[in-house]
Amino acid sequence: MDYPRLFEFVESRKEEFLAELGSILRIQSVSADPTKKGEMLRCAEAVSAAMRSVGIENVKLHETEGNPLVYGDYQHSPGRPTVLVYGHYDVQPVDPVSEWETPPFEPTVRGSDLYARGSSDDKGQLFIHLKAFQAMKTIEGDFPVNLKYIFEGEEEIGSVHLEPFIRSHADLLKADVVVISDTAMYGRDMPTICYGLRGMAYTELTVRNAQVDLHSGSFGGAVENPVHVLADIISRLHDRYGRVTVPHFYDDVAQVSDVEREEIARLPYSDAEFLRQSGAVAPFGEYGYSTNERLWIRPTLDVNGIFGGFTGEGAKTIIPSKATAKISMRLVPDQKSTRVLDLFESFVREIAPPTAIVELKKLHSGEPAITPIDHPAVRAASAALEQVFGAKPYFIREGGSIPEVLTFQESLGAPVVLLGFGLPDENSHAPNEHLYLRHFFDGIKTVAVLYDKIGGK
Numbered sequence: 001m002d003y004p005r006l007f008e009f010v011e012s013r014k015e016e017f018l019a020e021l022g023s024i025l026r027i028q029s030v031s032a033d034p035t036k037k038g039e040m041l042r043c044a045e046a047v048s049a050a051m052r053s054v055g056i057e058n059v060k061l062h063e064t065e066g067n068p069l070v071y072g073d074y075q076h077s078p079g080r081p082t083v084l085v086y087g088h089y090d091v092q093p094v095d096p097v098s099e100w101e102t103p104p105f106e107p108t109v110r111g112s113d114l115y116a117r118g119s120s121d122d123k124g125q126l127f128i129h130l131k132a133f134q135a136m137k138t139i140e141g142d143f144p145v146n147l148k149y150i151f152e153g154e155e156e157i158g159s160v161h162l163e164p165f166i167r168s169h170a171d172l173l174k175a176d177v178v179v180i181s182d183t184a185m186y187g188r189d190m191p192t193i194c195y196g197l198r199g200m201a202y203t204e205l206t207v208r209n210a211q212v213d214l215h216s217g218s219f220g221g222a223v224e225n226p227v228h229v230l231a232d233i234i235s236r237l238h239d240r241y242g243r244v245t246v247p248h249f250y251d252d253v254a255q256v257s258d259v260e261r262e263e264i265a266r267l268p269y270s271d272a273e274f275l276r277q278s279g280a281v282a283p284f285g286e287y288g289y290s291t292n293e294r295l296w297i298r299p300t301l302d303v304n305g306i307f308g309g310f311t312g313e314g315a316k317t318i319i320p321s322k323a324t325a326k327i328s329m330r331l332v333p334d335q336k337s338t339r340v341l342d343l344f345e346s347f348v349r350e351i352a353p354p355t356a357i358v359e360l361k362k363l364h365s366g367e368p369a370i371t372p373i374d375h376p377a378v379r380a381a382s383a384a385l386e387q388v389f390g391a392k393p394y395f396i397r398e399g400g401s402i403p404e405v406l407t408f409q410e411s412l413g414a415p416v417v418l419l420g421f422g423l424p425d426e427n428s429h430a431p432n433e434h435l436y437l438r439h440f441f442d443g444i445k446t447v448a449v450l451y452d453k454i455g456g457k
Helices: 003-012 014-025 034-054 123-139 162-168 226-235 258-266 271-278 291-296 337-351 376-389 403-412 437-456
Strands: 057-062 069-074 082-088 108-110 113-115 146-152 177-180 192-197 199-208 300-308 322-331 357-366 394-398 416-418 434-436
Touching: 003 014, 003 123, 003 437, 014 034, 014 123, 014 437, 034 057, 034 069, 034 123, 034 146, 082 123, 082 403, 113 437, 123 146, 123 437, 162 403, 177 403, 177 437, 192 376, 192 416, 199 226, 199 337, 226 300, 226 322, 226 337, 258 291, 258 394, 291 394, 322 337, 337 357, 376 416, 376 437, 403 416, 434 437
Parallel strands: 082 146, 082 177, 177 416, 192 394
Antiparallel strands: 057 069, 069 146, 108 113, 113 434, 199 322, 199 357, 300 322
């Protein structure tokens, strides 16, 4: 591949590429808003048109009970590997609108960043792949790989219809490598590969006593208070060193290699930057691990919300009839969500007093996913990043979850490369979402080089 010509082509089309991305960003494809159903379809059609315009073939909208999936391919390299690209065209809600410096659906360049809802998560990153295809087709003509694309419109609301589609269309989506650009680099101008994601086990814990709230003067001191019980249970879920106390919680946690811990230690981490991004008072977590290790290679248990009794203005003297906590557990390889949820339930029932009724509702779950850093596909991505950015990439995991990663791995038997070009402080779910433009244009170059590296070996 003629890298200099390809890079020059990308540099010469910056304004054109930004204008085309802007037309997609203007569409208000908020999947969580039922009033935006028409916008969701309009965005799916706009993505389809953008795919056809660069030469991708067999573009089709696959209807679901929710928003359509967009498929396309370009398969003219017999005997070469097939790469499947995944992305999503739906975006987060924009509330509170008053905190946006410019309108959320009016793309605006300020300094070195492009501001708009969806600029980083994930329309901008989706568009990187379409422009990489265009650059290769224009400069090279032929392709070192076969390409398939699947873009959904429900990622921000749980990808409800994606998993069954993947499992029922495994032949259509069959590939040697899956590439997803929906993650972040560690920092500006720091080439990064994410090779692992934590899973999730989410449950709702409710403690009950009476059928209705009771008068605290008539019953206080004579019946168990569910809020007290719930607070006691929560207080016993961790020890003073930040470790989860649920028996056998850590039994299945996979050992992390010395190479991986060295890669994590190589990152330019600072408490000051972490606190700036988080707004927290001080770092805290499981004793014996660095902050990044706590975020990426260790499981967690967190109370996401707690409610019960009277919380309004003034006073109301009651014994609440019930109290509830929503609890999430982030999982790492080789933990399984079903086993962890069972362990949690057993422990809670064991420590709960007989004077209260404990109920648990399992809300949703997803399994952790990992692609070893020495996998050939990851090495190809590393070589591509180094070719474009001129520096050895960093290898990270992410603390969040992308359930479809494991679905792709299991259904297609293909490794997943998480090649994201966003940044952790780009407000992807908050007002003033933005995308660092150098990452957008260098992302186009990197994806093109990646295809060449995968096709070469």
